[in-house]
Amino acid sequence: MKFTLKDYQRDAVRDALDNLKWARQAWHSGNRPHAFSLSAVTGAGKTVMAAAAFEALFNGDDEFDFDADPGAVVIWFSDDPSLNEQTRFRLMEASDRINHTDMVVVENTFNRPKFNARKIYFLNTQKLGKNSLLVRGHDQAEIEAKAGNLLPDTRPDLRAYTIWDTIQNTIEDPDLTLYLVLDEAHRGIGSPTTASQNNKSTIVQRLINGSGGVPGIPIVWGISATVERFNRAIEGAVKRIKLPDVVVDSNKVQESGLIKDTILLDIPDDVGDFDTVLVRRGADKLKASTEAWAEYAKQQGDSRKVVPLMVFQVPNTPDPTEIGHALDTIYARYPDLPAGSVAHVFGERTMQRFGNRDVVYIEPQRVQDSTWVRILIAKDAISTGWDCPRAEVMVSFRAANDRTHITQLLGRMVRSPLARRIPGDERLNAVDCLLPRFNRKTVESVVDALMSGDDTLAATPGRILVNPVEMKPNLSVSTTVWEAFEALPSQTRPQRGAKPAKRLTALAQELADDGILENAGSKAHAVLHAALDRFQDSHQDKIKAKRESVMTVDGKTVVADLKGKAKTLEEFWEDADMAVIDDAYRRAARALTPDISRSYVEHLANQVASVEEDPEAFLEAIVEARVTVAGLGLVTEIEAYFDAEAESLARAWLIRFGPQIKLLTDDRKESYRQIVEMSNEPQDVDLVKPEAKFEPTTVREKEQETLLPTWKYHLLCDEKGVYPAVLNDWEREVVETECKRKGFTFWYRNPQQPGQSSLGIAYIEADQYRILRPDFLFFAEEDGKVLVDLVDPHGLHLSDALPKLQGLAQYAETHSSSFRRIESVAEVKGKLRALDLTRMDVRQAINAATDAVSLFSGTLANDY
Structure with missing residues (x-):
């Protein structure tokens, strides 16, 4: 892969490959068809995950412990040829092991008896329609009348095979395995079908269930943000076994920074026609976004600045004059716009006249890279399947009852333009949507749809705010307070199956690329080679025995005496051939990583012979070294020992070169942040000063709208120096109490959304790591020093109350020196009680507890 997979992507690929392996074995052993789905929110990188799975399917993958399927054939199916083209481009962009010639667009001229192995074929609904050249005969009406339901068997003119013949022949070839991947799997499914309804089934259902003598495709993989329709269709399919769904946690996607954190909705405050007002506001937002991204690129010294786009959404039967007037308004407000x-991306695909302006057509998949396009006029086509990472602003002229089109389009606009979160600046992590023809009540339905999702739209992670106000750093806050804030240790969520050696080599690559440590890769390998040498010295007898087991294959021969009707077993030993040695070496390489295994083999061989002076002796030494590594891999203690050595060096380098890494650009720092997170233990990261954050200023209950209460002395504030916040009774009492403490200066409401400005603490629940984000940080001055108190009001009624408390205790065990106080506060019998987690006896009691209530009720807690 050209990209490093995020941890949730790696988990999803591993689970998908497990399903594919099982389905392949079941098909070839008993002709049993299977299906499963992968669901992930828009922007999670479904195509990247698919690319990694295809690489493993065609070539095998040691990291995923997956053997290649030499007869694998993939059909990638969607209902839009342009969407297929975009997917094909993304697969080429992501994969370095699948050639572009192995990604075949099935055109009308396609005419083969079978699909070729190790290739991906792109098909779409139109290519399988009855009028397509791929299935159509010479006299279509006559053939349809004669064929009835057997239409897939008909032959088109001048063609030896229909596409249905090709599919059938591929399925029936025992050396091939046909996989069907349904892109946007919720579309084209229709309602679940039964055998008696085959004549009415959709094309997708024909592919799944079979039709007209053509069997259903053996293995079906549905990919979508929402897979409910697909799953219902599979459950109603004939004799098809459904495998476990692969579900990507949307919270992990949000943590990754691949999707924007906030959707800002602007609507009129009163009923009336506010088109012109909000169009002008949209132009202002486009201009502000353009300037902000240009300033960020300048600040980072990056020539690849983001060029923001406004999507202007219009009804299906738009008024050209009205659109022309809106464009005039935008240009009047933003005269620097070229x-x-x-x-436009209208289905007409021809130049359109709007007012006195001629507007050209552009293919949707070209919009992202065509940075000359700053305003894109769309109906509803772009809301189904297209991603617009640089789309920062949307103005919709759709009617108030078109909330589905609004929510679907917003789902296409949530990708982060740089595929990462911009530290501390919510302006650059947000998308603006202006709805001049919506009232407040209808916007609430849009918010509900985005937050809950439906069978065509996944719930949108992150925040959705209506008419918010921007908060900026409080000018009264001193530099020393901000320095204390930025020095606080936040934690990352550990990654399942993280390999310390892989983390080390990735770190070495980045350090070398940035000129921080010359030849870092070679130095890392040299340290690990020396560690393996030491292991060999201290485990000589074990390694010798394991090495001999690699070199010989033992077994038993059954000898049957037919006359005496007796059986005996005769043992045998044979020298292992290279295939056996290679297999043992590959198993060892999974523990030591293929890269380190290869370089260690060369290290051992170079101690015996020189490739320049005696090539034959060197080759023999290579074989011997591979046997040694294979034997090493069979020693039980090697993996833990090797991982500890790699982890130790990676930690040392991160500490040693931390100051230099902090001076790099955000883009480069993000690379190191991802490396820090490549660990199976929580890792410490610094907080980032927030430069901008959006907050709502009103709350609406039924038909009544009221202003939110505002608070002073917050690290972030509006122009009046106050911060709006809804606090429950516990939170209000905590804030009021802490603000009265001696030396108090400022407070910070820790965001509950992921980001570098939110302090996170790792905890374990149900054998999985999660992140707790404590509610409050309070800052005080004492003897000229800035001290920090962490106070977390803690609900005891939830099932995760104790795991969160134990995670906080573990954090306090390691980081109590960074705080004056770390307290968890909870209400027991109408009274607030506090546990001081800087006390060892309190932490020990928390770790041994079976419930949280008894802790706050007992003598270890104090009245707050």
């Missing part, structure tokens, strides 16, 4: 910056 004249030829407008394009």
Whole structure:
């Protein structure tokens, strides 16, 4: 892969490959068809995950412990040829082990008896329609009348095989395995079908269930943000076994920074026609976004600045004059916008006249890279399947009852333009949507749809705010307070199956690329080679025995005496051939990583012979070294020992070169942040000063809208120096109490959303690591020093109350020196009680507890 997979992507690929392996074995052993789905929110990188799975399917993968399927054939199916083209481009962009020639677009001229192994074929609904050249005969009406339900068997003119013949022949070839991947799997499914309804089934259902003598495709993989329709169709399919779904946790996607954190909705405050007002506001937002991204690129010294786009959404039967007037308004408000910056994606695909402006058509998949397009006029086509990472602003002229189109389009706009979160600046991690024709009540339904999702739209992670106000750093806060804030240790969520050696080599690559440590890769390998040498010295007898077991294959021969009707077993020993040695070496390489295994083999061989002076002796030494590594891999203690050595060096380098890493650009720092997170233990990361954050200023209950209470002395504030916040009774009492303490200066409401400005603490629940984000940080001055108190009001009624408390105790065990106080506060019998987690006896009691209530009720807690 050209990209490093996020941890949730790696987990999803591993689970998908497990399903594919099981389904392949079941098909070839008993012709049993299987299906499963992968669901992930828009922006999670479903195509990248698919690319990693295809690489393993065609070539095998040691990291995922997956053997290649030499007869694998993949059909990638969608209902849009342009969407297929975008997917094909993304697969080429992501994969370095699948050639572009192995990604075949099935055109109308396609004519083969079978699909070729190790290739991905792109098909779409139109290519399988009855009028397509791929299935159509010479006299279509006559053939349809004669064929009835057997239409897939008909032969088109001048063609030896229909596409249905090709599919059938591929399925029936025992050396091939046909996999069907349904992109946007919720579309084209229709309602669940039965055998008696085959004549009415959709094309997708024909592929799944079979039709007209053509069997259903053996292995079906549905990919979508929402897979409910797909799953219902599979459950109603004939004799098809459904495997466990692969579900990507949307919270982990949000943590990754691949999708934007906030959707800002602007609506009129009163009923009336506010088109012009909000169009002007949209132009202002586009201009502000453009300037913000240009300033960020300048600050980072990055020539690849983001060029923001406004999506202008219109009804299916738009008024050209009205659109022209809106464009005039935008240009009047933003005169620096180049004249030829407008394009459309209407289905007509021809130049359109809006007012006095001629606007050209552009293919949707070209919009992202065509940075000359600054305003894109769309109906509803772009809401189904297209991603617009640089789309920062949307103005919708859709009617108030078109909330589905609004929510679907917003789902396409949530990708982060740089595929990472911008530290501390929510302006650059947000998308603006202006709805001049919506009232407040209808917008609430949009918010509900985004937050809950439906069978065509996944719930949107992150925050959705209506008419918010921007908060900026409080000018009264001193530099020393911000320095204390940024020095606080936040924690990352550990990654399942993280390999310390892989983390070390990735770190070495980045350090070398940034000129921080010359030849870092070679130095890392040298340290690990020396560690393996020491292990060999201290485990000589074990390694010798394991090495001999690699070199010989033992077994038993059954000898049957037919006359005496007796059986005896005769043992035998044979020298292992290279295939056996290679297999043992590969198993060892999974523990030591293939890269380190290869370099250690060369290290051992170079101690015996020189490739320049005696090539034959060197080759023999290579074979011997591979046997040694294979034997090493069979020693039980090697993996833990090797991982500890790699982890130790990675930690040392991160500490040693931390100051230099902090001076790099955000893009480069993000690479190191991802490496820090490549660990199976929580890792410490610094907080980042927030430069901008959006907050709502009103709350609506039924038909009544009221202003939120505001608070002073917050680290972030509006122009009036106050911070709006809804606090429950516990939180209000905590804030009021802490603000009265001696030396108090400022407070910070820790965001509950992921980001570098939110302090996170790892905890374990149900054998999985999660992140707790404590509610409050309070800052005080004492003897000229800035001290920090962490106070977390803690609900005891939830099932995760104790695991969170134990995670906080573990954090306090390691980081109590960074705080003056670490307290968890909870209500027991109408009274607030506090546990001081800086006390060892309190932490020990928490770790041994079976419930949280008894802790706050007991003598270890104090009245708050």
